[in-house]
Amino acid sequence: MSPFVAEFIGTMMLILFGNGVVANVVLARTKGNDSGWIVIAAGWGIAVFIGAFCANDFSGAHINPAVTVAMLIAGKLSIGMAIPYFAAQMLGAIAGAALVYLFYREHFKVTEDADGKLACFCTSPNIRNLPQAFLCEAVGTFALILPIFLMITPSLTHGDAAVDTDPVLGLGTLGFLPVGMLVFGIGLSLGGTTGYAINPARDLGPRLVHALLPIPGKRDSDWSYAWVPVVAPLVGGSLAAIVYLMIA
Template sequence: MSSSDIFTSEVLGTMVLVLLGGGVCAAVNLKRSKAFGAGWVAIAFGWGFAVLTGAYIAQSSGAHLNPAVTLGLAIKGDTKWSDVPVYMGSELLGALIGAILVWIVYYSQFQATLREPEAVEQKNANPGPVHGVFFTSPEVRKPFLNFLTEVIATFVLILAILTQGLVKDADGTVGLGKLGALITALVVVGIGLSLGGPTGYAINPVRDLGPRIVHALLPLPNKGGSDWTYAWVPVVGPLAGAAAAAGIYNLAWG
């Protein structure tokens, strides 16, 4: 598979992943949304369906959609290391675009929420009042424990992907097939319900970093800070979890 094919597939797939995933967070958290207050179960299933849709769109590149997946497959030996920068760069770009689309779709709801008196009072908060639409933050701020939570949650995700039986195309591309995409989506729902409570389960560096950058740049009134002091946790944690899962896989079944 050419670099341009990887780029197109991963940008579009990750864009839709973040659009739908960020979209469910916006739907649940922003005022004047019909789904306002729908709760954590809606968010967990929304992210699962986001993964499923993005994976189907990006099947031609193996549907990584996540630098942690790319790293895990590279360590396992299913993805060439020379392709890793293309995958990761494409995934980050797709996440940036997806976050911008969430802002466009929910523009009126952002305005309604951020012009409320309580949002004005929190305008200097870090993280800001609508941060949950864009990026994760912990309920209890203990960076090392938050880091371990992301490591463990991502370990589960990557081990589930590596052990389910990946599909290899004629050109050598390895990734999720149709059934694998469904299984992975259900795993993501399970992780959200079981392990998502402490940190909001990034389990994907670009799902957090891309929208965090967009939050920092968008002209949202009273949006507050983007919590950059915490930003390393949802980036480094998932990568460490992926490396651990791929290492265990190679030791056990490689």
């Protein structure tokens, strides 16, 4: 499989399972309605494991532009590979969000909460302070990517020119179970402020879907906030790569 197809499929599965659990908890008359934040956090942890499991052998399972940027800074990916990765991740996120809507379409129809409908696609801060939200998203992404780098230290020999364009993270299939647990932990510990996008494609792609689809009773797509979960994760991921290079 092409690494770019793998990134598309992995990101699509990430969003299908991740935004799917949000829809199951938030939308009216679902089996999981109002089952709580811990279900959402657990669902996102599982979603990361599934998406990474699907893509790992073919692309290294970035499924997140912040990871791709961090790998680029760490010298493990060329810019020529990074740009198609970004495109595949965005398209996969869009496809996954569209599938979530199709799957839960009848429940979108009977749900009156327009904010809840938006939450099935993208994130928003519970207290609207954009600098604080930016900090939370940057720290959350830093807390995702630095531990990943430390898990895979043996494969990140950035001085070895032979691996400069190797996209594989080197965790192995079971290695993504701790990454899923890491995302679960971030959700439980750091997700209460902004909903922990920690992935630009995860937020922007579904937000575009929300804006474009004829969802009954929807609100605006909150574009005044949309830059935060895009830029802040890229900053957090970049800082994680820089710290890794300093200590490795």
